[in-house]
Amino acid sequence: MSVVRLLRLAGTPILQQLKIEEALLRADAQNWLVVNDGSSIPAIVMGISGKAKELIKIPQAQEAKIDVIKRFSGGGTVVVDENTIFSTVIMNSSALPHVECYPRPVMKWTEALLRPVFSPYGNFRLACHDYVYDENKFGGNAQAITKQRWLHHTSFLWDFQEARMALLQHPARVPAYRKGREHLKFLMRLKDIMPLRDAFLGQMEQALTSHGFHLQEASMEEVNAILPKDHLRSTKLIDL
Amino acid sequence: SDFAQEELGDIVYVELPEPGSNVTAGETFGVVESVKAASDVYSPISGEVTEVNEALVDEPAKVNSDPFSGGWMFKAKLSYSGDLDKLLDSGAYEKHCESAGDH
Numbered sequence: 001m002s003v004v005r006l007l008r009l010a011g012t013p014i015l016q017q018l019k020i021e022e023a024l025l026r027a028d029a030q031n032w033l034v035v036n037d038g039s040s041i042p043a044i045v046m047g048i049s050g051k052a053k054e055l056i057k058i059p060q061a062q063e064a065k066i067d068v069i070k071r072f073s074g075g076g077t078v079v080v081d082e083n084t085i086f087s088t089v090i091m092n093s094s095a096l097p098h099v100e101c102y103p104r105p106v107m108k109w110t111e112a113l114l115r116p117v118f119s120p121y122g123n124f125r126l127a128c129h130d131y132v133y134d135e136n137k138f139g140g141n142a143q144a145i146t147k148q149r150w151l152h153h154t155s156f157l158w159d160f161q162e163a164r165m166a167l168l169q170h171p172a173r174v175p176a177y178r179k180g181r182e183h184l185k186f187l188m189r190l191k192d193i194m195p196l197r198d199a200f201l202g203q204m205e206q207a208l209t210s211h212g213f214h215l216q217e218a219s220m221e222e223v224n225a226i227l228p229k230d231h232l233r234s235t236k237l238i239d240l
Numbered sequence: 241s242d243f244a245q246e247e248l249g250d251i252v253y254v255e256l257p258e259p260g261s262n263v264t265a266g267e268t269f270g271v272v273e274s275v276k277a278a279s280d281v282y283s284p285i286s287g288e289v290t291e292v293n294e295a296l297v298d299e300p301a302k303v304n305s306d307p308f309s310g311g312w313m314f315k316a317k318l319s320y321s322g323d324l325d326k327l328l329d330s331g332a333y334e335k336h337c338e339s340a341g342d343h
Contacts (some may be wrong), residue, residue, distance in 0.1 A: 146280040
């Protein structure tokens with residue numbers, strides 16, 4: 001039975017969370033589940049290839065004084081705050097020998113992992129690599145893969161502020177299921193269909209346990225010992 | 241490699257090393273993005289980067305469509321010619337991919 005180290009965070013700013021994830025992926029060899037109940041500092045977070053001038057309404061974002069971050073993983077742009085719930089799985093390929101260390105097999109496995117968490121509440125599916133109920137997105141995914149180790153992280157919209165979402169431009173690449181809808185029309189809030197926020201977090205942990213993994217709680221002290229180790233650091237705050 | 245580009249999916253972004261920088265055999269030299277994933281790319285040799293394929297900035301899909309020619313990523317001056325002995329030729333590479341597909 002493989003061990004997965006469990007790091008529970010609450011209100012950790014997303015910039016700090018991403019730096020922790022990058023260190024755990026690149027400077028450590030263990031499997032990890034990181035859950036963070038909200039980012040105390042709101043932020044716009046772009047993927048590794050994101051360009052602020054193409055994705056963000058810069059004058060409005062500057063006026064809102066919102067942090068803009070470029071993260072180390074792929075994928076699109078999200079707006080996160082205290083009502084976003086984050087979960088991150090970091091896995092050695094050897095812990096899941098039947099899951100090839102490439103994006104599509106990993107995403108197929110994580111969809112199966114989370115299906116029991118979300119399907120009781122509606123028609124849950126993975127659509128164009130987003131988590132949706134019917135045609136509405138409630139979670140954005142991204143991945144990073146290195147040396148037979150992979151990371152899959154998701155930001156779940158428990159709730160969101162429309163004014164913050166409005167800081168994003170309509171991107172050039174959009175998923176087919178969006179069907180030309182405005183951003184706010186194709187997002188949905190998990191709080192509108194799931195009963196309890198706390199229960200949701202526990203279910204994320206249970207999902208891994210159900211797949212035969214043994215969760216072993218980790219401390220920030222352990223993580224703080226990993227953070228300074230030599231590793232590639234790509235996550236950064238962007239100056240608009 | 242051709243095998244990797246097929247497994248990765250449509251590549252939408254390529255990050256390459258700077259000319260003049262050093263690469264190390266088996267270590268990350270850059271990143272490609274596909275299917276919402278940033279995947280490290282590893283150097284087969286050690287040496288100094290002399291040129292990078294700037295065309296991949298605007299046309300990253302060349303890695304998919306032309307992996308053996310137009311999708312080249314960088315050229316380097318070898319620091320140890322023995323690195324080449326560890327590489328697979330096209331026949332051995334095809335056999336390796338076939339056995340990988342069996343798993």
